[in-house]
Amino acid sequence: MNKNDIFEIEITGTTDEGDGVGRAEGMAVFVPYALVGEVVSVIIVKVMKSFAYGKLLEVVKPSNFRIKAECEYFYKCGGCRFWNVEYEQELEFKRKHVEDCINRIGKINIDVPKTIGCESNKGYRNKGQFPVTDDGIGIYAQHSHRVIDVEKCIIQGEENPAVLSAVRDWMNECGVEPYNEEKHSGCVRHIYTRCGESGVMVCIVTRTECVPHGERLVEILRERVERLSGVLHNYNEKRTNVVLGKRFRTLWGEDYLVDSIGHCRFKLSPLSFYQVNNAQTKVLYDKVAEFAELSGNEVVWDLYCGIGTIGQYLAKDVKKLVGIEVVPQAIENAKENARLNGIENAEYYCGTAEELAPKLKGEKPDTVILDPPRKGCEESLLKTVAKTKAKKIVYVSCKPSTLARDLRILEDLGYKTVKVQPVDMFPRTHHVECCVLLCRT
Ligand code: SAH
Numbered sequence: 001m002n003k004n005d006i007f008e009i010e011i012t013g014t015t016d017e018g019d020g021v022g023r024a025e026g027m028a029v030f031v032p033y034a035l036v037g038e039v040v041s042v043i044i045v046k047v048m049k050s051f052a053y054g055k056l057l058e059v060v061k062p063s064n065f066r067i068k069a070e071c072e073y074f075y076k077c078g079g080c081r082f083w084n085v086e087y088e089q090e091l092e093f094k095r096k097h098v099e100d101c102i103n104r105i106g107k108i109n110i111d112v113p114k115t116i117g118c119e120s121n122k123g124y125r126n127k128g129q130f131p132v133t134d135d136g137i138g139i140y141a142q143h144s145h146r147v148i149d150v151e152k153c154i155i156q157g158e159e160n161p162a163v164l165s166a167v168r169d170w171m172n173e174c175g176v177e178p179y180n181e182e183k184h185s186g187c188v189r190h191i192y193t194r195c196g197e198s199g200v201m202v203c204i205v206t207r208t209e210c211v212p213h214g215e216r217l218v219e220i221l222r223e224r225v226e227r228l229s230g231v232l233h234n235y236n237e238k239r240t241n242v243v244l245g246k247r248f249r250t251l252w253g254e255d256y257l258v259d260s261i262g263h264c265r266f267k268l269s270p271l272s273f274y275q276v277n278n279a280q281t282k283v284l285y286d287k288v289a290e291f292a293e294l295s296g297n298e299v300v301w302d303l304y305c306g307i308g309t310i311g312q313y314l315a316k317d318v319k320k321l322v323g324i325e326v327v328p329q330a331i332e333n334a335k336e337n338a339r340l341n342g343i344e345n346a347e348y349y350c351g352t353a354e355e356l357a358p359k360l361k362g363e364k365p366d367t368v369i370l371d372p373p374r375k376g377c378e379e380s381l382l383k384t385v386a387k388t389k390a391k392k393i394v395y396v397s398c399k400p401s402t403l404a405r406d407l408r409i410l411e412d413l414g415y416k417t418v419k420v421q422p423v424d425m426f427p428r429t430h431h432v433e434c435c436v437l438l439c440r441t
Helices: 087-104 160-174 214-224 278-292 309-317 328-340 353-359 379-387 400-412
Strands: 006-014 020-024 027-031 039-047 051-061 127-133 136-140 147-149 188-196 199-206 228-235 247-253 257-261 264-268 299-303 320-325 346-350 367-370 392-397 415-423 433-440
Touching (some): 006 051, 087 400, 127 147, 136 160, 160 188, 188 257, 199 247, 264 328, 278 309, 278 433, 299 309, 299 379, 309 346, 320 328, 328 346, 400 415, 400 433
Parallel strands (some): 027 051, 299 320
Antiparallel strands (some): 006 020, 020 027, 039 051, 127 136, 127 188, 415 433
16 A cells, blocks of 8 residues: 555544544555545555554545534534534444443443433533644644634633634734744744633743733733633743643633532632533533432542542532642642632542552541543552552543553452443533543442
């Protein structure tokens, strides 16, 4: 097989990232935007040892589930994967992906139920990170740092077009340079936005130590963005893919947001993690509550607790709550949020779960909540948890493959995977959240 060869192939599967998979000359060919069951014409763009990447030229026989994409940037942008297929099929892809990972990687036989869908597939994101480059302001193309210029991202909150246009106009008017990644020159790297009940926070990330014409930026944003509650500056002078640097400065307004999930209120600072889809977060946490089935007599560890959300959501049915989180600002938020929510039975510790959990004194936990980042848990932490002989573990994961690896480890340490529930927090993208109940055998 060679680059630029053209084949007609049948799509028989889907990769973890939502690309179609077919075969040509005995090799697997990955084809973005091709759907299972379709016959497509592809041109080979890259040949690897055992597989190749193809570009879709023509859909020869379309899937019954193919639809016209609602987003005008869909076929260029690397953000979403599923605007060209009916939502029910996307939910099924996510269910099957979770089931496959748990079966194959976790070697655990369990049926995974239907993914809980999201009522609204648009405007659900409360956080945006838009790279600013010579090519424009927008979103990266798939597996690339080439920026697709967008005026409006339809999965983002409704204020994002006003923010993007305000920053564009400020840069044009004041001659502020975009960042150039190759040369590590220029000024504005990213526009970082977050919104919640208290308003919209806009943070401008620059390579330079100050924001040139910062007062004018504030003025334009205040004119255009209706619910603006704060304008921040983040200084990131490093050559890195990490969006945010460590230093924040307030240019105007508040340097935090306040938001609600069900009966709880949460304050969060810009560096703290917060689920991006508020409506579905309640659905997810209700599932955690259902799985945990707390009676009010349990000691609960909330590991990777962020700003304290899951534990505090459950706290009225908990005897004692212990939270661990590595980001200092998030732990400060968690302590303040406990006060805000009238919770007096919570303790919070800042550090890594793997280092701090073995040192926790006092009563052993009855229930442990694990909600790690994509890379999952350290094996040593899982051993620490198993050693406590906690009766239940509720594992919340945003990456099925590392979840499956960790479930295997926990099964080998004396736990049984009892229930699994995928929840769609990120409609139209390939990402899926999952909640799992494990019980001690
Ligand atoms: N449970 C929270 C946060 C989940 S995201 C919520 O639902 O909002 C995962 C969190 O784990 C992040 O806040 C991240 O800062 C934190 N984290 C990452 N590695 C960690 C580690 N090794 N130990 C403790 N916390 C960690």
